[in-house]
Amino acid sequence: MGEIKVGVIGVGSIGKVHLQAYQAVPDVKVVAVTDIVEERAKQVAESFGIPRYYTDYKEMLEKEDLDAVSICTPNYLHSPMTVDALKAGVNVLCEKPMAINAQEAQKMVDAAKATKKTLMVALCWRFSDEAKTIKEFVKQGYLGDIYYAKVGILRVSGIPGMGSWFTNKDKSGGGPLIDLAPHFLDLAMWFMNHPKPISVKGYTYAKFGPLDKRRGGWGIPEPGGKFDVEDLGCAIIGLENGATIFVEMSWASNIEKDTSYCTLLGDKGGAEMMPPKIFTEMAGKYVEIIPKVEKVNLYVEEIKHFIKCIQEGTEPIPKGEEGVIDMQIIDAIYESARTGKEVRF
Ligand SMILES: NC(=O)c1ccc[n+]([C@@H]2O[C@H](COP(=O)([O-])OP(=O)(O)OC[C@H]3O[C@@H](n4cnc5c(N)ncnc54)[C@H](O)[C@@H]3O)[C@@H](O)[C@H]2O)c1
Known part of the structure; x- marks a missing residue:
């Protein structure tokens, strides 16, 4: 090829x-935006030296002879x-969250299957050396049976694009839960081999956004736009293998500093990902192992992988079906928060 x-x-x-x-990866040319x-x-x-642009x-x-597209638009698109691009015979790298709900995500997986084209969700954290290292410790059995995981990304002041599509539920699907959980909730699920969820109890709060407080650096704010999403969401997720995940995601909160964590508890060992540490027993002692990571x-790693999958016809590491399961959990968290009831699958 x-x-x-x-x-x-x-x-x-x-x-x-x-x-x-893309410009850092060999054998790739971005021909249009x-x-x-x-x-x-x-x-x-003009600034990236790309020959053509469209609106x-x-x-x-229709006009370009493309092998692949990156979809970097607001969530609802x-x-x-993705479905249009796949039907046009083009491989797709789609930004997270995969879609605004599981039903929309499933359409993407179905289209990829029908067209036999590559669909990869841009779950960039899977390509970190931190995540790959933990995955390897899990694979080699050092953690044993993982029965509990805790994941969180909590910001002090990080509401993206106040008033823009980010804070408009119809266009974003929600706030930090849908924006941030696809990173670390996805990792916990990946480490645990994406067991099926069986129950979800979720809660959401909007304490800062409605008052136009705690804007963050990301996104393009739109004056006069609405804020009808949460600025903190949390949930407890029950999985079919008996394991549990606790998740908390926030764009704004009264905490000391921005924090992110992914903690795994297994019966043979435990792990922290940020930075990677393994806790286990060796030679009769409780030990902490600190893997060296790059x-x-x-x-760049994510895009190298996407290109390699296209060239070799292999399935991407973030599988479309896994993205649908992540979305089912996020949908259930919102439903549980809305109804006040546990969602059973
Ligand atoms: N992986 C990550 O680390 C990461 C980081 C930030 C954002 N994201 C995701 O990337 C996506 C975009 O986020 P962003 O921060 O770049 O948002 P953004 O608002 O900065 O950019 C979105 C762009 O899409 C354009 N757009 C809107 N409608 C369009 C249409 N119909 N056709 C063509 N272009 C259109 C907008 O004009 C804008 O330039 C979101 O889904 C977000 O969740 C991922």
Whole structure:
């Protein structure tokens, strides 16, 4: 297979990160970008030396002879754009969250199956050396049976794009739960081999966003736009193998500093991911093992993997079906928070 020709749809914050990453990978050429804001599409195309730009992704799919696209648009567009691209015979790398709900995510998996094209969800943390190291310890049995996991990403002041699509439930699907859980909840599920969820009890709160407090650096704010999502969500998830995951995700909270953690408890050992540590018993002692990890560019590693999967016709490490399970859990957290009841699957 020769040079892989790529188009990037949506060149706001993360779209530009994808462009930089593609330009760092051999045998790939970004030939076009699309953004609904023409000025942005033009300016980004010029600054990255990309030959053509569009304001309509369907026109780009029709006119360009693309092997792949990155979809870096607001969440509600992920599913329809992915399905259109796959049907046009183009492989897709779609940003997280996979979609605004599990039903929309399932359409993406179905389209990938029907077209036999590659669908990869951009779960960049899976490509960190931290996550790969923990996965290897799990695979080699050092943790034994993992029966409990705790994951959290908590920010002091990090509401993205106040008033933009980020804080509009119809366009985002929700707040930090849908925005951040696809990173670390997905990792816990990956380490545990994506067991089926059987029960979810969730809670959501909006204490800062409605008062226009705690804006963060990410996203493009829109004055006058609405905030109808949570700014903190948490849940307890029961899995069919008897294990439990506790999850908490927040864009804004009264805590000392921004925090993220992924903790696994197994009957032979425990693990922390940030940074990686393993806790176990050896020679009659309780020990802490500190694996040495490399700092890598998550996005370059993710895109290298996507390109390799296309070239070799192999299935990506983040599987579409796993993304659907992650979305089913997130849907259930929102439903449980809304009804006040536990969701049983
Ligand atoms: N993996 C990560 O670390 C990470 C980080 C940030 C964002 N994201 C995800 O990436 C996606 C985009 O986030 P962002 O922060 O870049 O948002 P953003 O608002 O900065 O950029 C979105 C871009 O999409 C464009 N757009 C909107 N509608 C469009 C359409 N119909 N056709 C073409 N372009 C359109 C907008 O004009 C904008 O330029 C989200 O799903 C977000 O969750 C992932």
